[in-house]
Amino acid sequence: MTARRRRVAGGVVGTLCALLAVGTATAHGGSLAGGGRESLTIPTWLFLSTGGAAVGASFLLASFVTDRSFIASLHDWGRPLVASDSRLPEFAGRAIGLAGFVTVLVIGFVGPTTPQTNLAILLVWVGWWAGLAMTTYLVGNSWRVLNPLDTVAMALPSLGRPYPDHVGAWPSVVGLLALIWLEVVSPLADDPRLLATAVLGYSVFTLAGAVVFDRETWFREADPVERVFRYYGRVAPIGYDDRGLRLRLPGMDLSTPRLVDGRDEVAFVVALLWGTTFDGLVTTPAWRDLTGPLVDAGLPPQLLYPLALAAGFLLFLGAYRFAVRLGRQSAETYLEPDALAQRFAPPLLAIAAGYHFAHYLGYFLVLAPALWVALLSPLSDPGAVPIYDPPGWFGGVGIAAVVVGHLVAIWVAHAAAYDVFPSRLQAVRSQYPFIAVMVFYTMTSLWVVSRPEVPLPYL
Secondary structure (H helix, E strand, C coil), X not given: CCHHHHHHHHHHXXXXXXXXXXXXXXXXXXXXXXXXXXXXXXXXXXXXXXXXXXXXXXXXXXXXXXXHHHHHHHHHCEEECCCCCCCHHHHHHHHHHHHHHHHHHHHHHHCCCCHHHCHHHHHHHHHHHHHHHHHHHHCCCCHHHXXXXXXXXXXXXXXXXXXXXXXXXHHHHHHHHHHHHHHHHCCCCCCHHHHHHHHHHHHHHHHHHHHHCCHHHHHHHHCHHHHHHHHHHCCCCEEEECCEEEEECCCHHHXXXXXXXXXXXXXXXXXXXXXXXXXXXXXXXXXXXXXHHHXXXXXXXXXXXHHHHHHHHHHHHHHHHXXXXXXXXXXXXXXXXXXXXXXXXXXXXXXXXXXXXXXXXXXXXXXHHHHHHHHHCCCCCCCCCCCCCCCHHHHHHHHHHHHHHHHHHHHHHHHHHHHHCCCHHHHHHHCHHHHHHHHHHHHHHHHHHHCCCCCCCCC
């Protein structure tokens, strides 16, 4: 390794150590965990400015790496993995997925009514949305095999109607925002009967779409859950490419051209990023203080949350599109804004994965013992719920996850810029606005993680 590369690596490690040293915030625990984030013991402005400075400094360090062959070697590095020709692993995965799906429906309707002891509640929120989602970007995407609705759709006929090209991924964008809204405002984590009903309704809608169109098209284009896991899988170190199953450096697959293709897919990436932020934002005291006057002035609480969700999404999307236009101007390129927006959207997935990890790791660890007890005795209510109490330093893990996600995003965007622009100066200058947006995203995410958690107001 050259001296320059050692300085780059040392600088990145140094910024991570600095972030770990400045705070002890805990990740969002949700209503099931019964816990909450705690306030930082240092000034908020110092915490946020340190995080923003770390991201900005990482861009400066990355800018020193101008060797295109070195950048390409990192992103192309990989080791082939042996994929079994046996159908047994796929069969086992689909059987496990179906068993989990049936369990959620049955236990949701007939199991214990206490959410901390109901296996359906714990399986969906702790095992699936926290645990399985984390393995997707930490290891690799197994959801397409585990997805029970995909398995059921394989046995259903298809009408073969053509999927409208102009619709694209927009149904998945709307569906993702709708699922985030339902997760936030409804007692899906407290009422197992309601959760089972929601899962059943979503299943009927999804299978109807797979029947009207064909299964592959529906899950590739319209299903928001499938798209979330597919995109998270691109962050993982294990995945498929044109050479088969490979081990690669985490996040490097995000530099693949046309990974995000079209305005609709750009919007989905931004919606995924905003959704995890919104989920934490609404449990902060600042949200309560900000929205209190609006509710007092007559705004129905039922409209407050969907309006805020839509407004925040448009703000995040607008900030990104604005950065694209500024980047086009600073790079002095003839490339269209849409082409640049699609090329530089995948790095945002690393940010979304980092924030999801910070948001749900503590949640998963706290409730994993309760999930295990419920698995052993799904129809009984043990009364006492075992939980794990993380140590005081654990909040630093969430902070580091947010920062690491942003650092990976900066590197991937840096590599994409060198792939897009022939000039070194163009590549570096094109990133100025994107780095400003990433600093904004970083400070927003760190601020949410650092705030104490309070119950959702007005609901």
